[in-house]
Amino acid sequence: MTQYMLSVHHRAGDPEPGEDEMQAAFKAVDAFNAKLTESGQWVFGGGLMPKETATVVDATKGDTTMTDGPFIEGKEWLGGFWVVELPDLDAALAMAQEASAACNGSVEVRPFQEG
Amino acid sequence: MATLVRFFGDVDLAEEAVQDAFVVALERWPSDGLPPSPVGWIITTARNRGIDRIRRESIRDDRQTGAVRMREPHEPEPLGPVTDDQLRLTFTCCHPALAPTAQVALTLRLIAGLQTPEIARAFLVPEATMAQRIVRAKNKIKGAKIPYRVPTAAELPDRLRPVLAVIYLVFNEGYVASSGGALVRTDLCAEAIRLGRLLVELMPDEVEVHGLLALMLLAESRRPARADANGRLVRLPDQDRSLWDRSLIDEGQAIVRALVRRNLPGLYQVQAAIAAVHSDAPSAADTDWGQIVALYDQLLMFTSSPVVSLNRAVAVAERSGPGPALELLDGLVADLDAYYLFHAARADLLVRLGRTDEALSAYERALPLTSNEAERELLEGRRAEAEGSAARRRRCRADDGPRLDAEQEL
Numbered sequence: 309m310t311q312y313m314l315s316v317h318h319r320a321g322d323p324e325p326g327e328d329e330m331q332a333a334f335k336a337v338d339a340f341n342a343k344l345t346e347s348g349q350w351v352f353g354g355g356l357m358p359k360e361t362a363t364v365v366d367a368t369k370g371d372t373t374m375t376d377g378p379f380i381e382g383k384e385w386l387g388g389f390w391v392v393e394l395p396d397l398d399a400a401l402a403m404a405q406e407a408s409a410a411c412n413g414s415v416e417v418r419p420f421q422e423g
Numbered sequence: 424m425a426t427l428v429r430f431f432g433d434v435d436l437a438e439e440a441v442q443d444a445f446v447v448a449l450e451r452w453p454s455d456g457l458p459p460s461p462v463g464w465i466i467t468t469a470r471n472r473g474i475d476r477i478r479r480e481s482i483r484d485d486r487q488t489g490a491v492r493m494r495e496p497h498e499p500e501p502l503g504p505v506t507d508d509q510l511r512l513t514f515t516c517c518h519p520a521l522a523p524t525a526q527v528a529l530t531l532r533l534i535a536g537l538q539t540p541e542i543a544r545a546f547l548v549p550e551a552t553m554a555q556r557i558v559r560a561k562n563k564i565k566g567a568k569i570p571y572r573v574p575t576a577a578e579l580p581d582r583l584r585p586v587l588a589v590i591y592l593v594f595n596e597g598y599v600a601s602s603g604g605a606l607v608r609t610d611l612c613a614e615a616i617r618l619g620r621l622l623v624e625l626m627p628d629e630v631e632v633h634g635l636l637a638l639m640l641l642a643e644s645r646r647p648a649r650a651d652a653n654g655r656l657v658r659l660p661d662q663d664r665s666l667w668d669r670s671l672i673d674e675g676q677a678i679v680r681a682l683v684r685r686n687l688p689g690l691y692q693v694q695a696a697i698a699a700v701h702s703d704a705p706s707a708a709d710t711d712w713g714q715i716v717a718l719y720d721q722l723l724m725f726t727s728s729p730v731v732s733l734n735r736a737v738a739v740a741e742r743s744g745p746g747p748a749l750e751l752l753d754g755l756v757a758d759l760d761a762y763y764l765f766h767a768a769r770a771d772l773l774v775r776l777g778r779t780d781e782a783l784s785a786y787e788r789a790l791p792l793t794s795n796e797a798e799r800e801l802l803e804g805r806r807a808e809a810e811g812s813a814a815r816r817r818r819c820r821a822d823d824g825p826r827l828d829a830e831q832e833l
Contacts, residue, residue: 310568396570397520419567 311351311420312400316338316413317387329412336410344392349403353390387413426532427469428515429431429571434533439472441794448471464598466652508532511771513572518569525560526589535614536619545611546596555617579629585687590618598646600746609610612643629686633694637678641698644671655804656797660707672702690725693718713744729758737768745775763792767802782809783795 335416344350364375378385390407394400400417407417427437444465460821468557503590516529530538531545543553563569574582597611619636626632650661657663677697697718704710719735734754740748749772761767770785786806793799 396568397518398570398572400567401520417567 309393309395310400310422311391311393312397312403313389313391313416313418314404314407315398315416315418316355316387316407316411317384317416318387319332320383325412333410333412336412338348340406344390344403344412349392351391352394353388353392355388356386357419359385424536425510425512426466427473428512428533429508430470431473432571433565436476437469439476443472443476444469461539462783485610492734507573508571509571509621513586513590513622513625514573514582515564515569515571516665517582517589518564519582520567520569521560521584523585523592524591525556525563526585527592528556529560530589530618531593531614535618535686563715583626583629583631586622587631590622591635591639591691592614593618594642598642612639615639616643622755630682631689631691632688633678633682634689634695637675637682637695638691638698640671640675640678641695641702644668645701650797653799655799658801659701664705667702670708675699676702688721690722693722693725697722704758707741710741712738716742730753730762730764731764733759733768735761740772740775748772749776763789763802765789766792768804770809771805774805774812779809779812 310345324391341350341353343352358395359378362378364379366373366375392400392403394403397419400419404415404417424437424441427440428434431437431440447468448461448465452458513534515532516524516533521529527546528542529543532539537545539554539557540550542557543550545555591613594615597613597615616636616639619632619639622629622632623636644667645659645662647668648664648666649657651657675695676699679692679695683687683696697715700711700714700718715734715738719731719738722731723735733752736748736751736755739751749769752769752772754764766785766789770782770789773779773782773785783806786802786809790799790802790806793802
């Protein structure tokens with residue numbers, strides 16, 4: 309079995325979803341999560357607070373520095389993710405298809421290093 | 424090779440093991456004679472050599488062994504028919520999670536057995552680029568765990584599409600080299616046809632697989648007539664049809680006839696049927712253009728490609744004359760403005776309608792849009808012809824002599 313991260317990225321300029329759309333997505337994601345938990349494929353997952361709540365900590369050069377805001381002010385940022393445990397990429401791609409439909413965003417699939 | 428990839432779950436290890444096995448074969452076969460089943464011998468030897476390699480490496484580096492996923496090597500496992508393994512590996516090579524360029528490279532390397540430098544030459548990319556492409560794809564197969572399996576019946580339509588597309592792309596790359604000299608890459612066509620035959624053997628029930636093979640055979644049958652003595656490209660209507668390869672035509676047509684009886688048409692089958700109608704005709708004028716137009720109508724049910732609409736318009740020109748065809752073409756300009764064959768076809772129709780000045784500017788539009796030298800030469804030749812007839816016509820008018828009919832002369 310391999311663990312995969314299914315991550316959802318927001319893009320600058322994406323249209324803000326309306327209240328109804330948000331509620332529909334929350335409901336669909338809840339149902340998707342319940343199914344994952346039941347099948348034993350769920351490892352971890354959740355949505356992140358807005359990128360403005362981020363702080364970057366750097367202790368690589370002795371003195372620790374802290375910077376307000378996300379790591380890079382990019383055109384894309386992580387919105388949330390799932391970690392799931394599955395036999396192979398085909399299973400992960402099928403699951404990503406469901407995840408994308410549920411959260412109404414495109415989903416990146418990446419395997420975790422093993423061992 | 425495919426059997427060993429399944430056994431080890433690792434492409435690199437399988438390749439190294441096969442090389443080892445061939446080295447052993449070179450040492451032993453000359454003195455011991457050929458074993459009863461050379462293929463089985465190579466597979467068994469490679470499997471044992473591969474296991475040795477894993478053991479050696481596990482002493483050297485424990486972590487690396489962890490990454491090598493394999494079945495318990497000690498229990499003897501039936502190897503199963505080789506063909507099943509080839510089919511599994513084909514679907515892995517053409518997995519939709521791999522970039523199309525990587526799918527092509529991997530298929531040629533692992534299924535067709537070409538070496539990396541050969542593949543690089545065939546696609547005119549530096550060897551290092553191709554090597555990197557293949558390594559990256561292999562790493563993705565291993566790292567992301569792209570499985571070695573034949574898709575289920577439900578997945579098959581989606582998963583078969585890239586497999587057929589890869590084979591057809593290899594064929595077309597050999598047939599109409601997208602850049603550079605004309606006749607460099609005939610072996611790519613041969614490889615594609617070999618892969619097509621293999622796939623027919625592996626999936627005899629899939630009608631589109633048969634359709635693709637028939638399409639390639641019928642296209643290949645025309646190769647001897649596609650270039651003149653100077654290597655210049657000859658268009659279908661101008662080809663010397665006695666040069667067409669009869670045995671390839673017979674084989675392709677037999678497949679098409681069998682498919683018509685199955686009556687489950689698809690993208691490749693209809694294209695093969697179009698090619699079959701052409702190969703039936705003793706000359707362009709004797710072609711059943713009505714049937715060709717009808718087949719293009721059918722093809723448009725499987726694809727909305729504007730290039731298919733372009734080809735249909737060219738067939739309409741033969742059936743109903745250049746006027747209606749030009750109207751059809753003018754409706755396609757938004758989609759095909761950057762496609763040289765669109766402007767070339769428009770130019771030809773304009774010449775036939777006697778609108779030579781417009782034809783010349785259409786040739787001017789077409790020329791910078793292709794980088795294939797043979798195709799450029801052909802276009803330049805046609806433009807020169809049109810220019811010549813325009814000049815003659817002007818002269819005729821000036822002399823007030825009898826009018827020369829440009830259309831008839833062309």
